[in-house]
Amino acid sequence: MTRNARQEPEPAVPRRRSGQLEGQVITVLVEAGQPLTPGEVLEKLGASSGLSYSTVVTILTRLHTKGAVTRRRDGRPYRYGAVSDAATLSASRMSRLLAEEPDRASVLRRFVNALDPEDERTLRALLRETDA
Known part of the structure; x- marks a missing residue:
C-alpha cells in the first residue's frame, strides 16, 4: 500500500x-x-x-x-x-417497565399515541377480544 x-x-x-x-x-x-x-x-x-x-x-x-x-x-x-418465545419475553419486558411507572395511564396513552396505525388497529382488536 x-x-x-x-x-x-x-x-x-x-x-x-x-x-x-x-x-x-x-x-x-x-x-x-x-x-x-x-x-x-x-x-x-x-x-x-x-x-x-x-x-x-x-x-x-x-x-x-x-x-x-x-x-x-x-x-x-x-x-x-x-422457556418461552421472543414475544413472551418482549411482553414481560413491557410489563416490567410499566410496573416501574407511577402514572401508568400517561405511559399507556403515550404508548398508544406512538403506535403506527396498523399496530394500533391490532391492539384495539386484541382489547375487544379480551373484553368478549
Missing part, C-alpha cells in the same frame, strides 16, 4: 434496539427445539450477526437470570433451552 492510499473503514454493525439481541437468541433456541451451547447459538446466528462468543454467553446468562431460559451443564459449557 502506498503512503497516500486510504483504507476504507469497515462497515459498522448497525446498533440493535434494546432487547432485540435477546429476542434473536430466544428465537434461535425455540427454533432449535433442543438446548444449545453458546457456540451452537453463535453458529445459528451466523457470522453476519457480528457477535463474539463472549457476547452470546453474556446474553444467555442474562436470559437465565430473568428466567427466560433454562441451563444445564454439559461437560464444560452449559446448554440453554428456551
